[in-house]
Amino acid sequence: MGEKITINPVTRIEGHARVSIFLDDxxxxxxxxxxxxxxxxxxxxxxxxxxxxxxxxxxxxxxxxPISHHLASAKACDAVIGVDIPRPAKLLRELxxxxxxxxxxxxxxxxxxxxxxxxxxDADPAVRNVVGxxxxxxxxxxxxxxLRKFGQRIIELTAGRRIHPTFAVPGGVNAALDEARRDxxxxxxxxxxxxxxxxxxxxxxxxxxxKEECNQFASFPSGYMGLVKKDGSLxxxxxxxxxxxxxxxxxxxxxxxxxxxxxxxxxxDWTYLKFPFFKELGxxxxxxxxxxxxxxxxxxxxxxxxxxxxxxxxxxxxxxxPVESSLYYHYARLIETLYAAERAIEILKDPDIxxxxxxxxxxxxxxxxxxxxxxxxxxxxxxxWVDGTGTMKKSNLIVATGHNNWAMSKAVDLVAxxxxxxxxxxxxxxxxxxxxxxxxxxxxSCSTHAVGKMPLIVEIYNQxxxxxxxxxxx
Amino acid sequence: xxxxxxxxxxxxxxxxxxxxxxxxxxxxxELINEGLVITATPITDLKVPAFGTDIGVLExxxxxDHHEEVAKLFRERCKILVAxxxxxxxxxxxxxxxxxxxxxxxxxxxxxxxxxVEGKIPQGxxxxxxxxxxxxxxxxxxxxxxxxxxxxxxxxxYKVLKDILEGKTPELKEELLKYD
Ligand code: SF4
Numbered sequence: 001m002g003e004k005i006t007i008n009p010v011t012r013i014e015g016h017a018r019v020s021i022f023l024d025d026x027x028x029x030x031x032x033x034x035x036x037x038x039x040x041x042x043x044x045x046x047x048x049x050x051x052x053x054x055x056x057x058x059x060x061x062x063x064x065x066p067i068s069h070h071l072a073s074a075k076a077c078d079a080v081i082g083v084d085i086p087r088p089a090k091l092l093r094e095l096x097x098x099x100x101x102x103x104x105x106x107x108x109x110x111x112x113x114x115x116x117x118x119x120x121x122d123a124d125p126a127v128r129n130v131v132g133x134x135x136x137x138x139x140x141x142x143x144x145x146x147l148r149k150f151g152q153r154i155i156e157l158t159a160g161r162r163i164h165p166t167f168a169v170p171g172g173v174n175a176a177l178d179e180a181r182r183d184x185x186x187x188x189x190x191x192x193x194x195x196x197x198x199x200x201x202x203x204x205x206x207x208x209x210x211k212e213e214c215n216q217f218a219s220f221p222s223g224y225m226g227l228v229k230k231d232g233s234l235x236x237x238x239x240x241x242x243x244x245x246x247x248x249x250x251x252x253x254x255x256x257x258x259x260x261x262x263x264x265x266x267x268x269d270w271t272y273l274k275f276p277f278f279k280e281l282g283x284x285x286x287x288x289x290x291x292x293x294x295x296x297x298x299x300x301x302x303x304x305x306x307x308x309x310x311x312x313x314x315x316x317x318x319x320x321x322p323v324e325s326s327l328y329y330h331y332a333r334l335i336e337t338l339y340a341a342e343r344a345i346e347i348l349k350d351p352d353i354x355x356x357x358x359x360x361x362x363x364x365x366x367x368x369x370x371x372x373x374x375x376x377x378x379x380x381x382x383x384x385w386v387d388g389t390g391t392m393k394k395s396n397l398i399v400a401t402g403h404n405n406w407a408m409s410k411a412v413d414l415v416a417x418x419x420x421x422x423x424x425x426x427x428x429x430x431x432x433x434x435x436x437x438x439x440x441x442x443x444x445s446c447s448t449h450a451v452g453k454m455p456l457i458v459e460i461y462n463q464x465x466x467x468x469x470x471x472x473x474x
Numbered sequence: 475x476x477x478x479x480x481x482x483x484x485x486x487x488x489x490x491x492x493x494x495x496x497x498x499x500x501x502x503x504e505l506i507n508e509g510l511v512i513t514a515t516p517i518t519d520l521k522v523p524a525f526g527t528d529i530g531v532l533e534x535x536x537x538x539d540h541h542e543e544v545a546k547l548f549r550e551r552c553k554i555l556v557a558x559x560x561x562x563x564x565x566x567x568x569x570x571x572x573x574x575x576x577x578x579x580x581x582x583x584x585x586x587x588x589x590x591v592e593g594k595i596p597q598g599x600x601x602x603x604x605x606x607x608x609x610x611x612x613x614x615x616x617x618x619x620x621x622x623x624x625x626x627x628x629x630x631x632y633k634v635l636k637d638i639l640e641g642k643t644p645e646l647k648e649e650l651l652k653y654d
Contacts, residue, residue, distance in 0.1 A: 011519045014489050016540075039604075040486065040537070041579035043587060045570040060567045063490020063625065107496070111517060129518035134503060142503065149499040162497055163490045163625050264591040267584050270598035274590065283591070383588070396587045431519070443489075 003027075003422055010434045012112045012129070014064050014443045019412055019433060027422030032413045034405075034437070036273035043395050051080055051364065051390045052170050058382065058397070059164050062443055064107075066164050067100040067155060068375030068400075071237070072382040075371030077170035079257070080386055081362030088355035089172035094237040095347045096159050096167065097373070101236060101340035102192070103151025104376035105292075105333045109199060110144030113330060113438040117206050121435060122428035140202070143195045147337075150192045154344060157181040172359035182348050189345050193306070196338045200310060203331045216418070218326035218411035218436045221246035223278055223288030225403065226295035227374045228253075234299040234311075234339060236374040242298045243278060243288065248322045250298070252280070256372025259381050263398065273405045276398060287406040290378025291440060292332035294403075297322040302335075304342035310335045326411045326439035333441070364390040375400040377443050401442045411436040478639055480531065481514040481523030481552060485541040486568045486608060487534025490625040491559035492516060495531075497628035505635055523551045529638060530554065535561045535568045536609045538602040549615040554638065557611045558631070560624040560653065565610045567624075576604045619644055622653045 007019040015036070022031040046057055055073040059066035071093055078085055111130040119128050119136060127135070134141040152162045158177060159167035167173050207214050223246055227239035243252040243262070254262055265274040266283050277286035288294070296315075302308040314335060317323045323332075347353060364386055371382045378400030385393040415436040419429045484492060492515075496502065506512065513527060514520040523530055530552025536542055549555055560566040571579055577595075585593040611617050621630055630650040637644035 012517060014516075035598075039580060039583055040568060041571045041574070041583060044574055044579045044582040057567065060488050060490070060624070063488040063493045066488070066490065111496075125519040129512075131506060131512050131518070134506065142500070145499055145503065148496065152497055162628075163493055260588055263589060265587070265589045265593075266591060267593045267596060268598075269594070269596050272596055272602075274584070276589070394582075396589060398589060 005420070005422070005425070005430070007430050007433060010437050012115070012434070013438055013441070014062075017437065017442070019416075019437075021416050021420060021433070023420075023422035027424075029413075029417045029420050029422070032409075032416045032433075033270055034409045034412045035271045036405075039272045043397060046392050046395055049392050051077055051369075051384060051386045051392055054382075054384065054392070054395075055168050056164070056166055061397075061399075063163055064443055065100060065104055065375050065377070065400075067096050067159075068373055068380050069382070070165070070168055071097055072371040072373040072375075072380045074168035074170065075238075075373065076369040076382040076384050077371070079369030079371065080364050080366055080384060080390070081170050082365040083171050083360045083362040085172045085360055086355075086357045088176070088352045089358040090238070091347050091350055091353055092158060092173050092177060092358060093168055095344055095353075096155050096165075097237050098340040098344040098347070099151045099154025099158070101151070101376055102154070102337055102344070103148045105337040105340070106144060106147040106151060106196075106199075108376075108441045109203075109330060109333055109337075110141070111148070113435070113441070114144075116431065116435050116438065117330070118202070121432050122426075125427060125431070128431075140198075143198065147192055147195050147199075150188050153188065154185055157185055169359070171362050174359065176356045176358050177354055179354060182353060186345065186348050189341055189348075193338070193341055196334065196341055197306070200331075200334045200338065203334050207327075207331060214325055214327045216325070218414045218439065219324045220410055220414065221322075221324055222407060222410075223251075223281070223286065224294040224297040224322060225278075225288050225290050225379060226298045227256075227372070227379065228299055229303065232300035233303045234295060234301070234336070236336075236340070238373070241372065241379065244298045244322065245281075246322065248297075248320075256381065257370040259370070259372065259383075259398070263381075265398065265402070271405075274402055275405050276403050277406070287410075288403065289407045290400060290403040291329065291376075292336050293323060293326075293329045294378060295374065296332045296335065302339050304339050304346065306342055307335055307339035310338060326407075326436060329439040329441070364388065377401050377441055378403050399443075401440070404440045404442065408437050408440050408442060411439065477509050477511050478528045479511045479513050479524070480529045480635075481527045481548070482516070482531035482533070482558075483514075483544055483548065484516055485532060485534030485544060485562070485611075486537035487559065487561045487566070489516075489533070491533035491561075494623075494625035494628050495558075495631050498632050499628070501628075501632050505632075505639065508639055510635065510639060523548060525551050527552045528554060529556060529635075531556045531558050532562050532611055533558045535565045536605070536611060536614045537568055538604055540602050542605070542614055545611060545614045554618045555611075555615065556619045556621060556634065557617045558621050559626055560622055562611045562617075563620045563622045565608055568608045572607050576606070621646065622651070624654060627652065
């Protein structure tokens, strides 16, 4: 084997990851690895805590999608006390979840991944970011900032604060909504919908101008998984898990609480991120993708009108078969943003939304509780075991980004093989490799319940292990 | 207009403090227009702060050898070092792990979890090494300003940056000084 290239860290993603690319003597890519570098130990250090603290502790796994952990955790706690929470509480929880989908997706498209598409893969790394975007296109950038704000405002107005609220509790939520706050949300959501549509138009235009790239960039068959409503339409808060094989056939539908029957996780030596797989197909064949692309692939429709219209167009991309190219994640993400905004409006107009009936009291009845939700990045599972007093005995978490671990590794490998030429190395080539990861919008502090750092340094060693060349981005 | 450069990074944290920074919303654009230059941060492709960067902002506690390196690098290269959020200020939620031997933490995550099949503890070359104890930033390097909160509010972050831009010593009082 010849040289090794390290991309460290992958930037414009949440958390810390590295990529190692091994080259042969001709400078061609031989092997790649996607490493995730840290582990925080939430599964362990929560043992012995009162179960009712879990929604507040676990949201601190991730500041980008704290609401997902907060709600998956609250759902697991509901199961522990064996309570079906009042309908208004369910609506309020779903509302903050929609707020988070809007903020997380909007931020990813415009602030993290967008610069590659809108400014170009090979743009100067010093300006290939959101500030560069503000300078290049202040109108779009300001709308993007506002869109993210609207999402965060929904969370703030409903749950009391934007990040790490103390809102969802076992049995419901701890605050009802009033008219003034409802009306404020309705008014800015009306303003936000055209911004999202503009984003979708930008994505569609980009796709039509880069057809070939879109179809080839990290495109590969896989299984897909996501929640759906009873009628098979897209669901993000509470539904059944649907698993689809690479041909597009629905092979299983199951309740989240049965996840252990269907999902296993494998460990590899070179990364702290585990590799989930669909047990019926085994660790070699059972890989699958989650998140926006996975969800739109498994869904039959979307329940809100504007997003459904876009959904029908999306389904045409691969003639009704699952859409396989990783770049389509961005497009799917924006369609989901539109759904989330429309759904938030629906919820706010629901006659039950101002009801004071938001909480049912309960004490621990069951020894186990499982909560499953669609986080912005995919299916999130919280599983708790408690004793009779409600003290945590143990927990198991499978997070969205984990399910996509195999896919990210595969995407990195394909893009590295397609673009990296070790004899003539350019920064833009490596940015494309990072771009393959960005498609999946990984949240690595979630995935290993960890976070990280570091400069991008590329070191090229010759066969004797002597440093030949060093490219540094700083 | 005087330019003030800012670099930031996250250590053992959850990105929530950086989200709160973005929660300044339009005010972030305002600060940029007033001379704040965002250089090496997790949302840009420059990751190493240049020597002489005016403000270095770190989120998160120091939990691995890698974090220690970054903390020292920021100290060396930034004139003012700011600890952002409870994790950086006190160690935060991460320090819950300090009561448990690291091998036990890893065993739960990679061997004993119910969904794990044939688990093992990852030990490949180059993945981060956990320090014995997860620490606050000032246990490793000297810190100039502290913004507590989990996360600190966008208003608090705005106030500190605005004060520095105006050449004042930043100070947080009353509503802006919170520890939750
Ligand atoms: S202080 Fe709170 S918000 Fe900030 S990184 Fe730590 S856990 Fe996250």
